[in-house]
Structure formats: C-alpha cells, structure tokens
Amino acid sequence: xxxxxxxxxxxxxxxxxxxxxxxxxxxxxxxxxxxxxxxxxxxxxxxxxxxxxxxxxxxxxxxxxxxxxxxxxxxxxxxxxxxxxxxxxxxxxxxxxxxxxxxxxxxxxxxxxxxxxxxxxxxxx
Numbered sequence: 846x847x848x849x850x851x852x853x854x855x856x857x858x859x860x861x862x863x864x865x866x867x868x869x870x871x872x873x874x875x876x877x878x879x880x881x882x883x884x885x886x887x888x889x890x891x892x893x894x895x896x897x898x899x900x901x902x903x904x905x906x907x908x909x910x911x912x913x914x915x916x917x918x919x920x921x922x923x924x925x926x927x928x929x930x931x932x933x934x935x936x937x938x939x940x941x942x943x944x945x946x947x948x949x950x951x952x953x954x955x956x957x958x959x960x961x962x963x964x965x966x967x968x969x970x
C-alpha cells in the first residue's frame with residue numbers, strides 16, 4: 846500500500862542518501878514510498894565491466910537528463926536513451942555509456958518495486 850503524502854518538495858541539492866557504486870554516483874530522494882534517484886554514469890562505464898555481474902537484474906523507469914546510454918536486453922534488443930528520453934528497461938540487461946559525456950538519469954524506483962509499480966515484464970533471457 847502506498848504511503849500517503851499531502852504534498853512535498855525535495856531537491857537533489859540535499860539528497861536523503863548518496864551512494865557511490867561501480868563508478869556511478871547516485872543521489873536518492875525518498876518521496877512517500879517511492880525512491881527517486883539521480884544517477885551519474887561516467888564516460889566509458891559499462892554494467893558488465895564495472896558492477897561485477899554480466900547483467901543487471903533491476904527494472905529501471907526514468908528520464909535521461911544528459912549524455913547517452915544503451916541498454917541491451919537478453920534477446921539482443923537495444924534501447925538507446927539520450928537527453929529528454931523517458932525509458933523503461935526491464936530486468937536482464939547490460940548497459941553502457943555512449944560517447945565522451947557522462948550520462949545523467951533520473952529514475953523512479955528500481956528492481957521489483959519499479960516492475961510492480963509500472964507493470965514491467967522481465968526481459969527475455
């Protein structure tokens with residue numbers, strides 16, 4: 846059940862949490878029962894190289910602020926997200942930054958919570 850909120854405003858200038866993982870810098874805002882994350886992926890970053898696993902098993906729903914990111918699903922389908930793109934990337938993918946610019950995304954929840962919240966099916970293995 847969703848946590849009720851009567852209205853709120855938060856800023857990534859003062860995140861509730863900051864996480865650095867595999868070269869990615871992540872600022873987290875807790876808004877009711879949803880985590881909203883701003884992630885900055887450096888140029889040259891690739892999930893399967895920098896995160897210690899061949900695939901990401903989280904679901905991602907978000908918006909690309911700057912830079913470009915490609916996600917490759919288990920069936921070979923590629924999703925390219927660039928500035929202004931809204932994306933849904935199901936669990937079971939690799940991903941990497943394209944070009945010399947870092948990629949900054951804002952995502953809404955992650956993993957099982959995003960899959961349930963946005964009714965996202967898993968990627969083909």
